[in-house]
Amino acid sequence: MITTVYGKSLVEWTAEYPLLTPILAGKPVSWFNPKIAPLVEALNDIELGPQDVRQASERLQRFAPLLAQVFSEVAAAKGIIESELVDVPSFAQALCERYGIDKPVRLLLKKDSHLPISGSVKARGGIYEVLCHAEQLALKSGLLHQSDDYRCMAEDPCRTLFNAHKIAVGSTGNLGMSIGMAASRLGFAATVHMSADARQWKKDKLRAHGVTVIEHAGDYGQAVEQGRRQAQADPYCYFIDDENSKTLFLGYSVAGERLKQQFEQQGIVVDAQHPLFVYLPCGVGGGPGGIAFGLKLAFGDHVHCIFAEPTESPCMLMGVYTGLHDRLSVQDFGISNRTAADGLAVGRPSGFVGRSMQRMLDGFYTVTDDELLMLLRLLNQTEDIQLEPSALAGAPGVAHVLHESQGYLDRLGFCNSLAASATHLIWATGGGMVPASEMDAYLGEAH
Numbered sequence: 001m002i003t004t005v006y007g008k009s010l011v012e013w014t015a016e017y018p019l020l021t022p023i024l025a026g027k028p029v030s031w032f033n034p035k036i037a038p039l040v041e042a043l044n045d046i047e048l049g050p051q052d053v054r055q056a057s058e059r060l061q062r063f064a065p066l067l068a069q070v071f072s073e074v075a076a077a078k079g080i081i082e083s084e085l086v087d088v089p090s091f092a093q094a095l096c097e098r099y100g101i102d103k104p105v106r107l108l109l110k111k112d113s114h115l116p117i118s119g120s121v122k123a124r125g126g127i128y129e130v131l132c133h134a135e136q137l138a139l140k141s142g143l144l145h146q147s148d149d150y151r152c153m154a155e156d157p158c159r160t161l162f163n164a165h166k167i168a169v170g171s172t173g174n175l176g177m178s179i180g181m182a183a184s185r186l187g188f189a190a191t192v193h194m195s196a197d198a199r200q201w202k203k204d205k206l207r208a209h210g211v212t213v214i215e216h217a218g219d220y221g222q223a224v225e226q227g228r229r230q231a232q233a234d235p236y237c238y239f240i241d242d243e244n245s246k247t248l249f250l251g252y253s254v255a256g257e258r259l260k261q262q263f264e265q266q267g268i269v270v271d272a273q274h275p276l277f278v279y280l281p282c283g284v285g286g287g288p289g290g291i292a293f294g295l296k297l298a299f300g301d302h303v304h305c306i307f308a309e310p311t312e313s314p315c316m317l318m319g320v321y322t323g324l325h326d327r328l329s330v331q332d333f334g335i336s337n338r339t340a341a342d343g344l345a346v347g348r349p350s351g352f353v354g355r356s357m358q359r360m361l362d363g364f365y366t367v368t369d370d371e372l373l374m375l376l377r378l379l380n381q382t383e384d385i386q387l388e389p390s391a392l393a394g395a396p397g398v399a400h401v402l403h404e405s406q407g408y409l410d411r412l413g414f415c416n417s418l419a420a421s422a423t424h425l426i427w428a429t430g431g432g433m434v435p436a437s438e439m440d441a442y443l444g445e446a447h
């Protein structure tokens with residue numbers, strides 16, 4: 001039984017932060033951020049800007065011909081790793097019935113679940129950081145110039161150079177998949193430190209692609225810690241630090257301008273009259289944080305980003321709500337950090353993301369595992385789209401926004417009808433590579 005956390009009793013914590021009472025009881029909650037600020041102000045909290053996102057975007061362009069050559073999955077898209085944006089009207093209707101929403105809702109699904117190469121949102125940040133590292137090594141050794149055709153990196157002598165270097169990462173599964181696949185295909189020796197909750201099929205798939213998988217008994221934080229320590233002892237090993245990497249963050253952020261293009265192509269307007277609400281599943285925070293940053297730069301104050309976490313791993317919500325950020329782990333408060341949403345099973349949030357984004361994020365909510373599995377089955381039934389549990393975390397968001405009673409919509413200057421006429425977007429973060437037998441188990445698990 002926990003009584004004292006960081007020098008304060010639980011009674012004192014809950015008196016100061018009342019939302020902790022339902023959070024600690026494992027109940028789903030929502031919290032709309034009173035510190036939300038106009039973008040021009042909120043940007044003061046972050047040391048990155050539009051020029052950094054532009055550079056990331058240009059880097060991905062330089063690499064596109066190489067990716068098209070090395071990964072047949074992206075040859076047709078000329079080496080650009082991007083996902084589909086689809087309408088899900090039947091799912092929207094089912095959600096409205098389930099959550100008692102009496103107005104029609106325009107609901108879109110961003111299918112990062114089906115991104116090529118690794119079948120999850122990690123194909124944005126993870127692959128990008130591997131590319132950055134490869135580029136740096138090749139530039140530094142004089143084997144590459146920025147104006148070269150980057151396909152030279154698939155040939156000797158670059159290949160020999162990469163063979164002599166290692167890339168390591170700690171992961172609950174999907175980041176390891178993305179980094180392992182990209183690193184090994186470019187010729188690096190890749191090591192993935194997997195947490196205990198990582199799925200067997202992800203480990204098998206990586207091993208089949210020549211990646212070294214080290215299994216740890218502990219959770220994500222411990223896998224990262226041990227991986228980091230091992231990598232530090234080896235000067236040829238580059239460790240990708242998911243908790244604090246600005247490179248990963250920038251890889252994700254390119255999604256903002258890409259989504260804006262897709263909206264333009266599909267004729268979907270985002271402006272003061274037509275706000276966009278985006279619901280992003282959050283683990284350590286780099287993925288949703290980077291995407292939210294990119295969305296803010298692309299759509300300005302007309303986009304509203306809301307993070308979703310499991311009731312058993314609400315680390316970013318608690319970090320931002322209490323201001324403790326990465327000084328906090330949910331386990332210190334007696335929360336289990338055990339969830340079927342393996343991509344989200346993170347107990348300690350990224351301090352970088354929490355501090356940099358704390359006035360750019362409109363809100364946070366939590367969702368139970370039972371609800372995730374129910375929603376997984378509902379999406380399968382209504383739209384025949386299969387996702388992994390984590391990726392459904394964004395689905396209840398529209399109900400939290402439309403039913404909110406914390407004065408959030410008023411603060412934004414919206415009456416409820418305007419929010420109902422907005423566009424709502426669920427960021428589907430993973431599931432495209434889940435084997436059929438696993439998916440059947442997920443579908444059977446729902447009740």
Ligand SMILES: *Cc1c(COP(=O)(O)O)cnc(C)c1O
Binds near residue numbers: 120175281282343344
């Ligand atoms: C990693 C992951 C997330 C969240 O990304 P973070 O950077 O950990 O916050 C969400 N969904 C899935 C499926 C993931 O793999």
